[in-house]
Amino acid sequence: MSVAIRCDGVGKAYRHFSHPRDRIVQLLWPAARKYHDVWVVRDVSFSVEPGESVAILGGNGAGKSTILRLVAGITAPTMGQVSVHGRLTAMLELGMGFHAEFSGEQNVQMTAQLYGLRPAEIRMLLPRIREFSELGDQFFEPLRTYSSGMNIRLAFSLATAVRPDVLIIDEALAVGDQNFQQKSLARIRELQDGGTSLLFVSHDSGMIPRVCKRALILDHGSLRYDGSAEGAVSEYASLAVSTPRDATLIVEHG
Numbered sequence: 001m002s003v004a005i006r007c008d009g010v011g012k013a014y015r016h017f018s019h020p021r022d023r024i025v026q027l028l029w030p031a032a033r034k035y036h037d038v039w040v041v042r043d044v045s046f047s048v049e050p051g052e053s054v055a056i057l058g059g060n061g062a063g064k065s066t067i068l069r070l071v072a073g074i075t076a077p078t079m080g081q082v083s084v085h086g087r088l089t090a091m092l093e094l095g096m097g098f099h100a101e102f103s104g105e106q107n108v109q110m111t112a113q114l115y116g117l118r119p120a121e122i123r124m125l126l127p128r129i130r131e132f133s134e135l136g137d138q139f140f141e142p143l144r145t146y147s148s149g150m151n152i153r154l155a156f157s158l159a160t161a162v163r164p165d166v167l168i169i170d171e172a173l174a175v176g177d178q179n180f181q182q183k184s185l186a187r188i189r190e191l192q193d194g195g196t197s198l199l200f201v202s203h204d205s206g207m208i209p210r211v212c213k214r215a216l217i218l219d220h221g222s223l224r225y226d227g228s229a230e231g232a233v234s235e236y237a238s239l240a241v242s243t244p245r246d247a248t249l250i251v252e253h254g
Contacts, residue, residue, distance in 0.1 A: 002085045004166050004197035005048040005071055010080035012066050013037040041066045041221045043080070050085075050165070053198035055208045055229060057236045058218035064201045067218065068092060068168050071199060086165025086197075089115060091155055100144040104135060104154050107143060111158060125161045132187075133157040134180065153180060160187050163194050170201045185210065205233045 016038045041063040048054050058064045069075045070082050072090040097114065098107045108129055112122045130139045133153040143151065159167070167188075188211060192198060200211055208215055208229050215232030217225035217239070225235050 002050075003047045003083075004050045004052070004085050005046075005199065006081075006083045007047070007067070007071070008045050008081045010044045010067070010070060010077045010082055011039060011042040012063075012070060012075065013039045013042075013078040037078075039078075039221055041070070041218075044218070044221075044223045045080075046216060046223065046226060048166075048197050048199060050197055051192065051195045052214065053192055053200065053212040055200045055202065055212040055215040055232065056218060057201075057203075057205075057208065057215055057232055059239075061220070062218040063221040064218055065092070065170060066221075068170050068199065068201060071166075072168055084166055087116070088166040088168070089159045089164035090168040090170075091159050092168070092170045098143055098151070098155070101142055103142055104133070104139040104146070105130075107154065108158050112161075115162075117162065121162075129154075129157045129161050132161075132183075149177065149180075156184055156187075160184075160191060163191050163196055165195075166197045166199070167191060168199045171203070205236065208233055 014037070040061075044063070044067065046054075056064045056067060066075075068090065069092065070077055071084060072088065072092065073082075073084070074090075074092070097111050099110070102110070105126065108126065109122055112125065113119075117125070133139065133150075133156075135150060135153060138146070138150065139154075143154075146154070169188075188198065198212065200208075202208060202211075212229045214227065215225070215229040216223060217232055217236055219239065224239070225232055
């Protein structure tokens, strides 16, 4: 059976220019090389089996969100290869892809089309999405009137309305009330039981073992740990002790 996600020696670098005029020089004379590469992820390899749930831990700047964007196909790797098997749904930045002036219903209709759903399927799903989101009549109001928690409710309800083969969640469950968080965890478990592979990022160390059995730790763009979720939480706590900035993340969110 094919793996759901495979990253082989993946790296991502961005060009850094010392001065704005160097960008123009680079465009006119590509051989001049007026930049240097800044690597945010380098030589990361891992795979996720169908139905497996894997968490990614790491401090700010560790490369977590970059890995998710690479897997989601939002950005291309500078080195290595990324492959995904099956239909993928990603919840990355808050409200990503939503338009503030359109209603929740209109945003669902537009985004669902990007997920590849047909108009008839979307019409059938709209009542289910509205009910799960618990937005009530606010479902028909512009998103600019939504709180961050309401945005997450809408995005999560849409992303999980139809079971994807691969689901990516970046810190989404950290926003909103406890009741909806528990409801969302129950929905995730339903998807897992149905065979969905999950790639999950959270700073909440207590939530990691509840959602995933396996976890990765990224440190300065490199893969430091790949093993059990419980072991990852302990390892990350040790890393946080030696890196004070990361330690505050666990205290605040865990």
